[in-house]
Amino acid sequence: MRRLSQLTPLVVAALLLAAWEFGVHVAAIPQFILPAPSVIAVRFAEAWADGTMLRHLVPTVTEVTVGGLLGGALGLLFGVTLGLSGSARRVVSPYLVAAQSTPILALGPVLVLWLGPGLAAKVAVCALITLFPVAISTLVAVRDVDAGTLELMRSIGATRWQTLRYARLPAARSGILAGARVAATLAVVGAIVGEWLGGTAGLGILLNLARGSLFDTPLLFADLLQIAIVGVSAYGLVLLIERVTSRRIA
Amino acid sequence: MPILQVEGLSHSYGERRVLRNLSLEIAVGESVALLGPNGSGKSTLLRLVAGLITPTAGRITLAGSAAAAGRSEVGIVFQETRLLPWRTVLRNVTLPLELAGESLVTARATAAAALTRVGAGGLLDRSPAEISGGERGRTALARAMVRTPSLLLLDEPFAALDAITRARLDDELPELVAGASTLLVTHDVAEALLVADRVLLLSADGEIALEVPGLRGIPSAERRAALLSPEGAARQMRLYAALDSVAHA
Numbered sequence: 001m002r003r004l005s006q007l008t009p010l011v012v013a014a015l016l017l018a019a020w021e022f023g024v025h026v027a028a029i030p031q032f033i034l035p036a037p038s039v040i041a042v043r044f045a046e047a048w049a050d051g052t053m054l055r056h057l058v059p060t061v062t063e064v065t066v067g068g069l070l071g072g073a074l075g076l077l078f079g080v081t082l083g084l085s086g087s088a089r090r091v092v093s094p095y096l097v098a099a100q101s102t103p104i105l106a107l108g109p110v111l112v113l114w115l116g117p118g119l120a121a122k123v124a125v126c127a128l129i130t131l132f133p134v135a136i137s138t139l140v141a142v143r144d145v146d147a148g149t150l151e152l153m154r155s156i157g158a159t160r161w162q163t164l165r166y167a168r169l170p171a172a173r174s175g176i177l178a179g180a181r182v183a184a185t186l187a188v189v190g191a192i193v194g195e196w197l198g199g200t201a202g203l204g205i206l207l208n209l210a211r212g213s214l215f216d217t218p219l220l221f222a223d224l225l226q227i228a229i230v231g232v233s234a235y236g237l238v239l240l241i242e243r244v245t246s247r248r249i250a
Numbered sequence: 251m252p253i254l255q256v257e258g259l260s261h262s263y264g265e266r267r268v269l270r271n272l273s274l275e276i277a278v279g280e281s282v283a284l285l286g287p288n289g290s291g292k293s294t295l296l297r298l299v300a301g302l303i304t305p306t307a308g309r310i311t312l313a314g315s316a317a318a319a320g321r322s323e324v325g326i327v328f329q330e331t332r333l334l335p336w337r338t339v340l341r342n343v344t345l346p347l348e349l350a351g352e353s354l355v356t357a358r359a360t361a362a363a364a365l366t367r368v369g370a371g372g373l374l375d376r377s378p379a380e381i382s383g384g385e386r387g388r389t390a391l392a393r394a395m396v397r398t399p400s401l402l403l404l405d406e407p408f409a410a411l412d413a414i415t416r417a418r419l420d421d422e423l424p425e426l427v428a429g430a431s432t433l434l435v436t437h438d439v440a441e442a443l444l445v446a447d448r449v450l451l452l453s454a455d456g457e458i459a460l461e462v463p464g465l466r467g468i469p470s471a472e473r474r475a476a477l478l479s480p481e482g483a484a485r486q487m488r489l490y491a492a493l494d495s496v497a498h499a
Binding site: 149152154156162170173 | 300319320321322326328330332334337348397
């Protein structure tokens, strides 16, 4: 029964792909509008075989990794600080929300102006887009630790730092990781948006090339598939961290 | 010198007064139980003694100096066991020692001995989610006792347990905490008499309304029988009657 439920998503995906393949052939949709899954698969394999995909994948993964880790670390720092200090929360929270409400595409040109069109601007976009969900989830999780647990820590002589280390952070673990899950997928969005602001390589650049100068719609879809794989992998990595840390009862 | 001296203690939460001019002393090694209706300030008194809140008026002297949070002379067992679910039973008990800067090796040995003493020596590597309510109660007791406090504060520690487990722990408690003075808060008249040398009844506005001797001094094998003896039954009846009278005053 469990194996059946695990197989269900694969079966649904196979059915959808079959319907897509069948529909494209029956309706005779031109390849430059909507290529069939089989055509996309072949183009995906070709892009890997001739090195195109790898050349564009490496910069994107670098931006996602560096930007995501930087944004995650800053988000954790902000979240813990704001979660512990009511006065810091009152001062900083409105600015944090205002920064998040500003579309990242609008901030992009400013970042390129300050940091240049290289890796730094793209990492900054990724970091900014991931910072907010991690900061907010950390803030809430650290602030809302059970009052009884905090009273226990005081009763056994814990300092503020010890309470953070031994009670607040472990209690907040699942809340923080929920924010990290959202941030992991947003990091990929940040990298693609960052690449659209300028540069020579990256999956976002490849999207523009496939759509524009190459006019290669199957490559466009193969690239979208690759971006989805990067996003799912980043999400899966956070899930893995969640599983490994939840097993570690010390 | 008494281990605990409370003089003229009053406490209010805003407009609501829960303790009024309370004075009491607990001698070294003595066990005192506090009975009283809801809102009479029993749990507040424990928090004040533990230094977790500051009194509106009055003075608390503990082992010769003022009460303060986190003092190693005081161990507290809360009504909910408050075990940390991400730590094993053993690591829950090592926590007060880790916070005090003891090495993990020493802390583990001390905590294992404390768990063995309260009859939970077989649970060391278990998660709090895997053990029963009674075992969680024993673990919380071991955590409170691991720093060998002079005064143990017990805030209805077995209230959430089933009747059989609770009765067993009530029977064992005086021996489990032997050596420490204890201040127990409870709603249960029989429990108060079984574990204490003195039972104090707090009135609805937090004054001591009655004091009755407890049965702790009687050997454990005979304590239950003493509770049901004519003298034990008379003490229970006095406490029930006084409890009823202060609750409806």
